[in-house]
Amino acid sequence: xxxxxxxxxxxxxxxxxxxxxxxxxxxxxxxxxxxxxxxxxxxxxxxxxxxxxxxxxxxxxxxxxxxxxxxxxxxxxxxxxxxxxxxxxxxxxxxxxxxxxxxxxxxxxxxxxxxxxxxxxxxxxxxxxxxxxxxxxxxxxxxxxxxxxxxxxxxxxxxxxxxxxxxxxxxxxxxxxxxxxxxxxxxxxxxxxxxxxxxxxxxxxxxxxxxxxxxxxxxxxxxxxxxxxxxxxxxxxxxxxxxxxxxxxxxxxxxxxxxxxxxxxxxxxxxxxxxxxxxxxxxxxxxxxxxxxxxxxxxxxxxxxxxxxxxxxxxxxxxxxxx
Amino acid sequence: xxxxxxxxxxxxxxxxxxxxxxxxxxxxxxxxxxxxxxxxxxxxxxxxxxxxxxxxxxxxxxxxxxxxxxxxxxxxxxxxxxxxxxxxxxxxxxxxxxxxxxxxxxxxxxxxxxxxxxxxxxxxxxxxxxxxxxxxxxxxxxxxxxxxxxxxxxxxxxxxxxxxxxxxxxxxxxxxxxxxxxxxxxxxxxxxxxxxxxxxxxxxxxxxxxxxxxxxxxxxxxxxxxxxxxxxxxxxxxxxxxxxxxxxxxxxxxxxxxxxxxxxxxxxxxxxxxxxxxxxxxxxxxxxxxxxxxxxxxxxxxxxxxxxxxxxxxxxxxxxxxxxxxxxxx
Numbered sequence: 001x002x003x004x005x006x007x008x009x010x011x012x013x014x015x016x017x018x019x020x021x022x023x024x025x026x027x028x029x030x031x032x033x034x035x036x037x038x039x040x041x042x043x044x045x046x047x048x049x050x051x052x053x054x055x056x057x058x059x060x061x062x063x064x065x066x067x068x069x070x071x072x073x074x075x076x077x078x079x080x081x082x083x084x085x086x087x088x089x090x091x092x093x094x095x096x097x098x099x100x101x102x103x104x105x106x107x108x109x110x111x112x113x114x115x116x117x118x119x120x121x122x123x124x125x126x127x128x129x130x131x132x133x134x135x136x137x138x139x140x141x142x143x144x145x146x147x148x149x150x151x152x153x154x155x156x157x158x159x160x161x162x163x164x165x166x167x168x169x170x171x172x173x174x175x176x177x178x179x180x181x182x183x184x185x186x187x188x189x190x191x192x193x194x195x196x197x198x199x200x201x202x203x204x205x206x207x208x209x210x211x212x213x214x215x216x217x218x219x220x221x222x223x224x225x226x227x228x229x230x231x232x233x234x235x236x237x238x239x240x241x242x243x244x245x246x247x248x249x250x251x252x253x254x255x256x257x258x259x260x261x262x263x264x265x266x267x268x269x270x271x272x273x274x275x276x277x278x279x280x281x282x283x284x285x286x287x288x289x290x291x292x293x294x295x296x297x298x299x300x301x302x303x304x305x306x307x308x309x310x311x312x313x314x315x316x317x318x319x320x321x322x323x
Numbered sequence: 324x325x326x327x328x329x330x331x332x333x334x335x336x337x338x339x340x341x342x343x344x345x346x347x348x349x350x351x352x353x354x355x356x357x358x359x360x361x362x363x364x365x366x367x368x369x370x371x372x373x374x375x376x377x378x379x380x381x382x383x384x385x386x387x388x389x390x391x392x393x394x395x396x397x398x399x400x401x402x403x404x405x406x407x408x409x410x411x412x413x414x415x416x417x418x419x420x421x422x423x424x425x426x427x428x429x430x431x432x433x434x435x436x437x438x439x440x441x442x443x444x445x446x447x448x449x450x451x452x453x454x455x456x457x458x459x460x461x462x463x464x465x466x467x468x469x470x471x472x473x474x475x476x477x478x479x480x481x482x483x484x485x486x487x488x489x490x491x492x493x494x495x496x497x498x499x500x501x502x503x504x505x506x507x508x509x510x511x512x513x514x515x516x517x518x519x520x521x522x523x524x525x526x527x528x529x530x531x532x533x534x535x536x537x538x539x540x541x542x543x544x545x546x547x548x549x550x551x552x553x554x555x556x557x558x559x560x561x562x563x564x565x566x567x568x569x570x571x572x573x574x575x576x577x578x579x580x581x582x583x584x585x586x587x588x589x590x591x592x593x594x595x596x597x598x599x600x601x602x603x604x605x606x607x608x609x610x611x612x613x614x615x616x617x618x619x620x621x622x623x624x625x626x627x628x629x630x631x632x633x634x635x636x637x638x639x640x641x642x643x644x645x646x647x648x649x650x651x652x653x
Binding site (some may be wrong): 190215218271276 | 366367467481483484511512513514515516517519520538539540541542544545568575578579580582583584585586591592595596597598599600602603618
């Protein structure tokens with residue numbers, strides 16, 4: 001592992017129990033996240049893509065320790081997050097923050113904006129009252145809102161403005177690392193670019209590391225330095241953004257990329273249309289988990305689950321056919 | 324003309340609310356040619372869904388302040404029909420696919436029964452015939468083991484499968500026109516590609532016309548022959564899909580296209596996205612003049628004062644903007 005990694009995730013797993021039957025004792029497990037490893041460097045944006053249910057949001061929550069993992073480890077600046085006591089964890093939360101998908105449910109409707117933005121400072125005991133007020137004003141300005149926002153309530157703002165407030169709140173404690181879980185997907189198209197630009201500016205200004213979770217592949221490509229593709233709880237491909245989008249090696253990545261609608265009516269290009277849907281994460285197939293939908297499958301794929309291997313420099317793929 | 328299946332003339336749909344009148348659709352005109360797909364694109368609140376519901380006569384009259392204009396299907400004005408007459412057209416000649424397949428199917432009937440009901444009602448089929456035809460339809464929309472699926476309830480199917488069932492129901496009576504309101508928005512990209520492919524095939528095979536409503540220009544580009552861009556209850560640009568994507572003329576359309584990352588150039592990541600400033604106006608407090616003027620870069624005095632009309636600027640390319648000259652090519 002390289003020394004400049006800010007966050008290192010090793011073999012992270014989260015299984016949820018699912019009882020079957022009324023009287024049987026047999027328990028089945030939903031393999032939501034099934035052995036995920038990656039690292040995020042300082043100032044880097046790692047994009048994480050995949051379809052709903054692939055485990056990308058669960059991974060984000062595990063990294064922040066909002067939920068407890070079944071196994072694996074997460075270390076931030078060399079310290080293990082998963083074994084920290086409450087006090088240390090609270091101190092750590094200054095450094096790592098999250099921006100949520102839905103700007104409607106992630107702001108308390110009964111709190112005025114000045115209180116929402118001051119709260120992180122109070123929780124972490126930062127600054128005097130006067131200093132906090134100053135900081136809140138500075139934050140608002142950073143995200144492009146005026147001081148008149150202070151005395152208003154969340155319902156008085158549009159979705160885009162609320163997302164700006166959510167971003168300001170995440171920035172309050174001057175974090176080093178932010179998880180952005182679908183930050184623009186609930187916004188109108190004409191507003192999305194405003195928020196994407198804001199994220200890009202702030203990232204450069206604060207030298208932030210970002211874990212960006214999204215299903216909009218073009219947006220992920222635009223914002224990320226590296227991209228991880230998840231399928232059924234595992235990373236199947238991980239590479240530099242441009243490399244992954246121009247030379248995808250895993251058949252799932254290829255299919256995913258070919259499914260992006262192109263803004264060009266002339267080249268309605270040949271798609272790799274996948275058969276069926278992802279199998280249930282409860283009864284995982286033996287061998288490669290993409291086998292049932294893979295257009296290039298061969299009998300050997302069913303022998304064992306292929307590990308994520310570095311095929312060329314920085315390009316990791318979990319497929320026995322990749323060279 | 325004979326090849327025009329649906330013609331919407333000066334459609335207006337205003338809602339009564341406690342806070343005032345909401346002018347959701349404000350005098351729109353468009354036509355759908357036989358066998359062609361018209362895309363309606365716009366952001367939330369632009370009136371695209373209300374347009375579809377208005378065509379289908381699915382808006383409760385009691386909530387309406389004004390409902391005027393004409394919707395000519397062949398030569399029949401749908402707005403002039405009684406509820407009973409409309410019921411014979413709805414689902415039979417014109418059918419609709421909704422955005423959310425999990426709320427638009429009835430949870431207490433099996434999917435087979437729900438499709439068979441449409442056939443029995445509209446085509447007066449018998450029980451057995453309806454069942455056979457339903458199984459054919461399920462097969463046609465790509466549902467594996469349709470005999471087994473016939474007896475399953477909506478909750479037993481995945482989102483993509485449910486949307487296939489909705490499409491099967493929509494095409495069950497071999498309609499002339501399908502209104503598809505955000506048919507893939509609730510689905511993942513690979514499923515979206517499957518459903519768009521299915522709609523494309525069905526249209527080729529059955530020769531149906533379609534109005535495809537979406538906020539996603541990428542989806543529109545895949546299927547539509549012509550596009551109408553809506554903003555604040557009005558059509559602001561109306562032309563062929565090819566023309567719209569290569570030579571957009573309205574500042575709003577240009578803004579939408581520029582705000583999306585497009586990787587046709589290798590240095591795209593270094594480009595700053597050009598965002599459209601401000602927000603979509605609230606329908607209760609619309610600006611004067613051109614409804615887009617508070618967000619427009621080209622705004623001048625005239626735009627604030629008077630509202631422009633949708634005018635043909637070059638061949639078959641209508642734009643609602645004072646600043647676009649006649650004969651403009653961008």
